[in-house]
Amino acid sequence: MPSVPHFELLKTDTATAARRARLTTRHGVVQTPIFMPVGTQGTVKAVTPVQLREIGAQIILGNTYHLNIRPTSELIRDMGGLHKFMGWDGPILTDSGGFQVFSLAKLRDIRPDGVAFQSHLDGAKLFLGPREVMTIQQNLGSDIAMVLDECPPFPCERDVCAHSVARTFEWAKQCKQIATDNGFLAAGHHVFAIAQGSTYDDIRREAAEALASLDFPGYAIGGVSVGEPEPEMLQQVSASVKYLPAHKPRYTMGLGTPPQMLKMIAMGVDMFDCVMPTRVARNGLVFTPDGPINLRNEKYRADPRPISDEVQNYTTNFSRAYLRHLTTSNEMLAGTLLSMHNLHFFLDLMAQARARIEAGDYATWHRAWITRYEAGSK
Amino acid sequence: MPSVPHFELLKTDTATAARRARLTTRHGVVQTPIFMPVGTQGTVKAVTPVQLREIGAQIILGNTYHLNIRPTSELIRDMGGLHKFMGWDGPILTDSGGFQVFSLAKLRDIRPDGVAFQSHLDGAKLFLGPREVMTIQQNLGSDIAMVLDECPPFPCERDVCAHSVARTFEWAKQCKQIATDNGFLAAGHHVFAIAQGSTYDDIRREAAEALASLDFPGYAIGGVSVGEPEPEMLQQVSASVKYLPAHKPRYTMGLGTPPQMLKMIAMGVDMFDCVMPTRVARNGLVFTPDGPINLRNEKYRADPRPISDEVQNYTTNFSRAYLRHLTTSNEMLAGTLLSMHNLHFFLDLMAQARARIEAGDYATWHRAWITRYEAGSK
Numbered sequence: 002m003p004s005v006p007h008f009e010l011l012k013t014d015t016a017t018a019a020r021r022a023r024l025t026t027r028h029g030v031v032q033t034p035i036f037m038p039v040g041t042q043g044t045v046k047a048v049t050p051v052q053l054r055e056i057g058a059q060i061i062l063g064n065t066y067h068l069n070i071r072p073t074s075e076l077i078r079d080m081g082g083l084h085k086f087m088g089w090d091g092p093i094l095t096d097s098g099g100f101q102v103f104s105l106a107k108l109r110d111i112r113p114d115g116v117a118f119q120s121h122l123d124g125a126k127l128f129l130g131p132r133e134v135m136t137i138q139q140n141l142g143s144d145i146a147m148v149l150d151e152c153p154p155f156p157c158e159r160d161v162c163a164h165s166v167a168r169t170f171e172w173a174k175q176c177k178q179i180a181t182d183n184g185f186l187a188a189g190h191h192v193f194a195i196a197q198g199s200t201y202d203d204i205r206r207e208a209a210e211a212l213a214s215l216d217f218p219g220y221a222i223g224g225v226s227v228g229e230p231e232p233e234m235l236q237q238v239s240a241s242v243k244y245l246p247a248h249k250p251r252y253t254m255g256l257g258t259p260p261q262m263l264k265m266i267a268m269g270v271d272m273f274d275c276v277m278p279t280r281v282a283r284n285g286l287v288f289t290p291d292g293p294i295n296l297r298n299e300k301y302r303a304d305p306r307p308i309s310d311e312v313q314n315y316t317t318n319f320s321r322a323y324l325r326h327l328t329t330s331n332e333m334l335a336g337t338l339l340s341m342h343n344l345h346f347f348l349d350l351m352a353q354a355r356a357r358i359e360a361g362d363y364a365t366w367h368r369a370w371i372t373r374y375e376a377g378s379k
Numbered sequence: 380m381p382s383v384p385h386f387e388l389l390k391t392d393t394a395t396a397a398r399r400a401r402l403t404t405r406h407g408v409v410q411t412p413i414f415m416p417v418g419t420q421g422t423v424k425a426v427t428p429v430q431l432r433e434i435g436a437q438i439i440l441g442n443t444y445h446l447n448i449r450p451t452s453e454l455i456r457d458m459g460g461l462h463k464f465m466g467w468d469g470p471i472l473t474d475s476g477g478f479q480v481f482s483l484a485k486l487r488d489i490r491p492d493g494v495a496f497q498s499h500l501d502g503a504k505l506f507l508g509p510r511e512v513m514t515i516q517q518n519l520g521s522d523i524a525m526v527l528d529e530c531p532p533f534p535c536e537r538d539v540c541a542h543s544v545a546r547t548f549e550w551a552k553q554c555k556q557i558a559t560d561n562g563f564l565a566a567g568h569h570v571f572a573i574a575q576g577s578t579y580d581d582i583r584r585e586a587a588e589a590l591a592s593l594d595f596p597g598y599a600i601g602g603v604s605v606g607e608p609e610p611e612m613l614q615q616v617s618a619s620v621k622y623l624p625a626h627k628p629r630y631t632m633g634l635g636t637p638p639q640m641l642k643m644i645a646m647g648v649d650m651f652d653c654v655m656p657t658r659v660a661r662n663g664l665v666f667t668p669d670g671p672i673n674l675r676n677e678k679y680r681a682d683p684r685p686i687s688d689e690v691q692n693y694t695t696n697f698s699r700a701y702l703r704h705l706t707t708s709n710e711m712l713a714g715t716l717l718s719m720h721n722l723h724f725f726l727d728l729m730a731q732a733r734a735r736i737e738a739g740d741y742a743t744w745h746r747a748w749i750t751r752y753e754a755g756s757k
Contacts, residue, residue: 043704047711051693072680072704080683086701302450305458315429323464326421326450333425333714 007191007218008250016364018242018269021355024219024250026060026092026144027189028084033250033271034354036262036347037062037094039279042071043087046279047336048344050089056314056345057352060092060144062274065137066101070120070127074140082142094145094274096254097134097176097195100223103152111151113168131175135192139185146185147221148176150195155228162199166208169197173212186218193219193252200233202240209244219250222270226256235264242269259288259350260374263367266354278347282339285328288346290370291377296325296339308342312349316342385569385596386628394742396620396647399733402597402628404438404470404522405567406462411628411649412732414640414725415440415472417657420449421465424657425714426722428467434692434723435730438470438522440652443515444479448498448505452518460520472523472652474632475512475554475573478601481530489529491546509553513570517563524563525599526554528573533606540577544586547575551590569596571630577602578611580618587622597628600648604634613642620647637666637728638752641745644732651729656721661714663706666724668748669755674703674717686720690727694720 012021024031038045038053041064045053053061063083068074080086083093099116102109106118106127115130131149138146150169153162173194180186194217198205212220222241225234238253242265245251252272253265262273278288285297289309294301304321316324316338327335353370357363390399402409416423416431419442423431431439441461446452458464461471477494480487484496484505493508509527516524528547531540551572558564572595576583590598600619603612616631620643623629630650631643640651656666663675667687672679682699694702694716705713731748735741 042708042710043701044710044712047715049693049712049715071708072700076681076700079681080698080700086698088697088701303454303457315427319466320458320464322450322454322458323421323466326464330420330449332420332422333711334422334427336711337425337427337715 007189008248010248012358013247014267014358014361014363017267017367019266019354019358019363020269020271021358022250022271024271026191028090028092028144029059031059031092032355034262034266034351034358035059035272036351037272037274038344038348039064039274039276040087040089041276042067043077043083045340045344046283047333047340048279050087052315052337052341053089053344054091056341057348058091058344059348060094061089063093063095063141063143064098064101065095065134065141066098066105068095068141069098069137070122070125074137078140078142082140084142092144093141095138095141095143095147097147097149098129098137099134099149100152100254102129103154111168113171115149115172131172132179135176135179135183135185139183139190143190145191145193145219146180148173148192148194148217150197150223152224152227153197153199155199157199159201159204162197162201162204166197166204169195170208170211173217174215177215177217191218193217193221193250195221195223195254196241196245197224198237198241199224200229200237202236205237205240206244209241213244213246217249219252220245221252221254223254225253231261235261238265238270239268259347260371262347262350263354263371266358267363267367275347278343279340282343283336285325285335285339287324287339288343289377290373292374293378296321296328298325301325312342312346314342314345316345385567386626388626390736391625392645392736392739392741395645395745397644397732397736397741398647398649399736400628400649402649404569406468406470406522407437409437409470410733412640412644412729412736413437413650414729415650415652416722416726417442417652417654418465418467419654420445421455421461423718423722424661425711425718426657428465430693430715430719431467431722432469434719435726436469436722437726438472439467441471441473441519441521442476442479443473443512443519444476444483446473446519447476447515448500448503452515456518456520460518462520470522471519473516473519473521473525475525475527476507476515477512477527478530478632480507481532489546491549493527493550509550510557513554513557513561513563517561517568521568523569523571523597524558526551526570526572526595528575528601530602530605531575531577533577535577537579537582540575540579540582544575544582547573548586548589551595552593555593555595564596571595571597571599571628573599573601573632574619574623575602576615576619578607578615580614583615583618584622587619591622591624595627597630598623599630599632601632603631609639613639616643616648617646637725638749640725640728641732641749644736645741645745653725656725657718660717660721663703663713663717665702665717666721667755668751670752671756674699674706676703679703690720690724692720692723694723
């Protein structure tokens with residue numbers, strides 16, 4: 002295991018900072034850039050593991066906060082780990098749960114040793130510190146575990162942000178030490194640190210450089226898409242990514258739209274995850290190369306065409322009229338078919354990006370792709 | 380088409396009245412006895428057509444009442460028919476809509492020429508007569524269309540029942556005439572008549588014999604499982620089935636539990652449909668050879684076993700603990716996986732029944748199967 006580098010850069014673009022790479026995990030190889038479907042509660046909503054394979058998923062994400070509350074990480078450990086529990090034998094990345102503590106939980110109390118909070122489900126008093134999040138992710142058998150971090154809100158005062166980044170650094174150190182001591186890293190699991198810094202470029206740089214010195218297997222950019230405008234979000238990613246080690250995978254958490262992902266790939270980001278494609282699918286919104294369309298619109302009532310003539314997946318065997326009928330009738334199959342389509346659209350976009358980086362024309366291709374998509378979205 | 384009999388009896392059991400047969404339709408051959416998954420609104424809830432094939436579905440059912448209201452049969456016709464619309468290229472049986480008019484619609488007015496009623500969705504005033512139901516089912520492209528019938532409630536006064544059966548006979552005649560005149564029957568579509576008669580054995584016999592004289596391609600037994608106790612229901616089936624032509628397929632509508640189906644097969648019934656397996660699946664109830672179990676039960680929380688060791692399908696790759704987690708978390712995947720399991724259980728039971736009729740030991744086998752199932756259900 003130690004002799005094989007877990008992240009191999011295959012090509013770095015010259016006109017942009019885009020990279021084509023291969024990330025090796027205990028459950029297989031991931032070709033990057035890649036989008037990771039989100040399986041919050043031990044399932045990518047409405048999609049079976051077999052269907053995930055069919056649409057080209059390489060790696061999926063699990064949410065520590067949710068799984069720890071229900072059914073609990075101990076139960077999942079006793080059932081053989083998250084892979085076996087949910088029937089997915091490919092790589093799994095799990096977050097630390099920190100973000101959900103800040104966005105979902107009630108009455109949270111941030112202390113130097115972690116975060117005390119109440120479950121959003123039943124109000125139970127819980128605590129997540131570096132040791133807890135690493136233990137939970139070990140119970141889950143995560144291929145890529147994330148450190149505990151504090152995610153500042155938007156907007157955020159400079160001194161509050163600096164204090165938060167300092168705490169996140171301490172927690173990252175502790176998480177790495179724990180994963181070293183208990184053999185988690187030596188067993189081939191990865192642990193990624195999370196670079197924060199809100200809208201302060203200098204703090205983002207300091208945070209990224211400090212974490213880089215700890216030599217983590219990979220790095221995430223956190224605290225983006227928490228309410229700030231899109232240009233601000235992209236600026237934050239730009240301000241962070243260039244100070245993260247070039248020979249390590251880079252992951253922006255919770256992002257993004259298709260154009261955002263293509264722009265971040267051009268900045269040198271390798272990995273993405275987002276609930277958006279499945280969440281909007283459950284409301285009838287589907288992606289096309291000419292922008293998203295909402296199938297609830299009356300104009301699709303008798304439309305015999307597939308969602309897109311250029312996209313080939315199981316869902317595009319059906320007419321817009323049929324998919325609209327399922328959606329307006331609140332049929333569960335709508336959630337399944339539209340989620341599969343949207344995830345495939347995102348996964349296929351990543352496959353195209355990889356091919357274009359290899360071909361050397363990523364810069365022109367991604368600009369043209371975005372231009373067409375945004376023109377159609379108007 | 381006319382030279383090939385559309386229903387071939389392959390074997391008739393000697394110890395029971397069970398039959399093994401082959402029903403030929405425009406969209407393929409159905410091996411009977413068979414269970415038909417119900418696709419009310421143009422989808423078997425939460426299950427894709429590919430998954431239906433995987434679990435062994437041969438023929439599915441569509442509901443005329445629902446499809447006529449939304450998205451309308453004209454739209455489905457314009458989209459190429461129900462098979463193309465919903466992506467199912469196997470046989471489809473559609474009901475006439477009559478049963479739903481009696482169970483769902485508001486302010487219905489039964490007249491000699493049909494039923495006027497209001498849509499349960501938006502109160503729109505609608506009418507279904509023999510011509511309307513045959514036109515709708517022609518629009519859908521149904522392989523097996525059902526005649527319009529009047530379904531008496533339980534209990535029902537004798538004279539009301541007799542009057543209803545007489546009207547059902549007239550409507551059946553008209554439906555057959557319409558399907559003859561417009562070429563529907565000549566094109567290889569089938570039309571099945573429906574024998575009613577409530578709890579009156581003599582009326583059931585008269586109804587069956589009268590309809591038999593009209594030489595329909597197949598016959599259903601209707602008005603069962605409308606609130607009467609199970610022994611009463613089985614008696615009604617028994618009172619009807621023996622007067623239906625032996626060389627035509629026999630179908631009990633809306634039934635039943637696994638033991639009920641096995642008992643009706645022994646009486647000579649060939650076809651079944653029921654929403655129950657998918658409806659209860661969405662509430663966590665799954666079938667095993669030892670009776671149904673409810674996965675919401677706390678005792679399955681950490682149960683690593685599959686639903687059943689003797690049943691092999693995609694769902695039995697998962698632990699009861701995982702399926703319980705999905706169910707209690709209200710995850711859509713629970714609906715998909717448990718529906719697939721329950722439908723497969725019913726379809727596999729029919730496959731076993733067919734094999735036992737062929738082997739000549741159906742009588743002993745079905746009694747033993749029911750004994751075990753009912754012992755486990757206690």
